[in-house]
Amino acid sequence: MGLSNLLIAGCLLVPWTPRLVNGWSVGGRESVGQQCGVENKDRRSFLKLVPTVASIVLTQNIQPSFAEEAVGLEEPPSANLSGDAKKLFNDGRVFESQGNMAAAQRLYAKVTKIEPRVRKKKQWLNFIYGWSNLGNTQVALGDLEPAESSYSTAIDLCRENLERTEKGFGIKRCDDLSVLLLNRGSLRLNNGRPKEALDDLESSSVLRGRPDAIIVQNLARAREVNGYYSQSDRDYNLAISMTANEVNPFWLRSALVKLQLGDVQGGFDLLKRVDNRFPEAPEVRAAYATFLAAKGDQIAAQRKYLEIPDRQREKFTQKEYLTKVVTWPPAAIDTLRKVSTAAGDKQT
Numbered sequence: 001m002g003l004s005n006l007l008i009a010g011c012l013l014v015p016w017t018p019r020l021v022n023g024w025s026v027g028g029r030e031s032v033g034q035q036c037g038v039e040n041k042d043r044r045s046f047l048k049l050v051p052t053v054a055s056i057v058l059t060q061n062i063q064p065s066f067a068e069e070a071v072g073l074e075e076p077p078s079a080n081l082s083g084d085a086k087k088l089f090n091d092g093r094v095f096e097s098q099g100n101m102a103a104a105q106r107l108y109a110k111v112t113k114i115e116p117r118v119r120k121k122k123q124w125l126n127f128i129y130g131w132s133n134l135g136n137t138q139v140a141l142g143d144l145e146p147a148e149s150s151y152s153t154a155i156d157l158c159r160e161n162l163e164r165t166e167k168g169f170g171i172k173r174c175d176d177l178s179v180l181l182l183n184r185g186s187l188r189l190n191n192g193r194p195k196e197a198l199d200d201l202e203s204s205s206v207l208r209g210r211p212d213a214i215i216v217q218n219l220a221r222a223r224e225v226n227g228y229y230s231q232s233d234r235d236y237n238l239a240i241s242m243t244a245n246e247v248n249p250f251w252l253r254s255a256l257v258k259l260q261l262g263d264v265q266g267g268f269d270l271l272k273r274v275d276n277r278f279p280e281a282p283e284v285r286a287a288y289a290t291f292l293a294a295k296g297d298q299i300a301a302q303r304k305y306l307e308i309p310d311r312q313r314e315k316f317t318q319k320e321y322l323t324k325v326v327t328w329p330p331a332a333i334d335t336l337r338k339v340s341t342a343a344g345d346k347q348t
Contacts (some may be wrong), residue, residue, distance in 0.1 A: 085114040089130060096137060105137035128157045128174050135183065144191045151184040178207035178215075186218050189225070198222040213242040217250050224257055225327055233257050240270075247277040252287055260329035264294045282312040283326060290336045302343045305336075317345045 092107035111130035135150030158174035165173050185200030201219045208215055220235030236254035251274050258267030268291040271284075278284050285308045293301035308316065315321045317340050322333045337347055 085111050085127065085130075088114065089127075089133075092133065096133070101137045101140040105134060105141065108134035108137060126157060128154050128161060129176075131157065132176075132180055132183070135187075139183075139187060144187060148184060148187055148191065151180060151187065155180050155184060178204045181207065182215055182218065185222065189218060189222055194222060194225045198226050211238060211242065213239055216242065217248075220257075221250070221253060224253065224329070229257055229260050229329065233261055247273050249274065249278065252284060255291070256287065256329050256332045259291065259294060259335075260331045264291065267291060268295065282308045282316075286316050286336060287332070289339050290332050293335050293339045294331075298339070298342065301339045305339050305343050313340075313345065316340060318348045 088107050089111045092104045092111065095101075095104035095107065108130055111127055112134060131150050131154035135147045135154065138144070138147035138150060155177065158177045158180055161174040162177070167173065181200045181204035185197045185204060188194070188197035188200060198219075201215065201222050205212070205215050205219055216235050216239040220232045220239055223229075223232035223235060233254070236250070236257060240248075240251060240254060251270055255267040255271040255274065258264075258270065271287055271291055275284050275288055285304060289301045289305035292298075292304055305313070305316075315325075316336060319333070319337070322328050322336070328336070341347060
């Protein structure tokens, strides 16, 4: 994942407790604008993000599949806890808030096993937020495949809870389906499943019912990587209007989409604000060089491109890095490769 990608889609929401995901502050729906949408004030935060997916070693999936025989169970999925499971869950939340994800993961895994429902002598694991918080810790530890499975289980349980639980005083129903879909969609966006990510994020947006900055940012990114540039541009514009007082790294993505659509000056104006905030970030320098070239100033473009340190600049000569890691739009990739070739770098 590129830096700007992770700042958008790596930001996963947690319906129960504030936490840090790989150094990125995340909260529940009420704290979206205060925590998840604003990056660290330190300019170095742009450079110190989560590792790429390719560098992550996944751990064994610790939960069974929920898909088999998932209908007709005696009790609906639970959105509430009691007894030992409640204590374990609350202890897990404490560990998670302290950044001890491994300890939190162990407790959440126990919660999913303590809250069973029975059919044909099989135990089914039905506490929705046990699974969703287990997924949160798996994301934080880089276990993306198990995390997607945990989120999927939570989503299935939440939907069944809504279908089978009547509204009533004192009855806890699952009202976080939008957040759960946002979590899974964001994860899929960073795990090579862009079409599925777009489905989740569109559903999350519909369920949310009103503009939400984090959903819109992720939705814009999903539409971008699926090639829907005009729709992506509209979403990015909306997201920027909702965060206009704070320059966010996702603005770089918006600038590149504008370049793809032929709005070179509009994209460059936006990128200059990102450059003012994060002037030393290699991806920002590469994008700046790209826009200078698109505006016809080849000499300035090469000069800006050569400001990138040699080892980091080498990445921008690799087509696979541009298409699969930072995943720039085609117009930006083609322009940058011409700049790097003119600057004397060999393309791979």
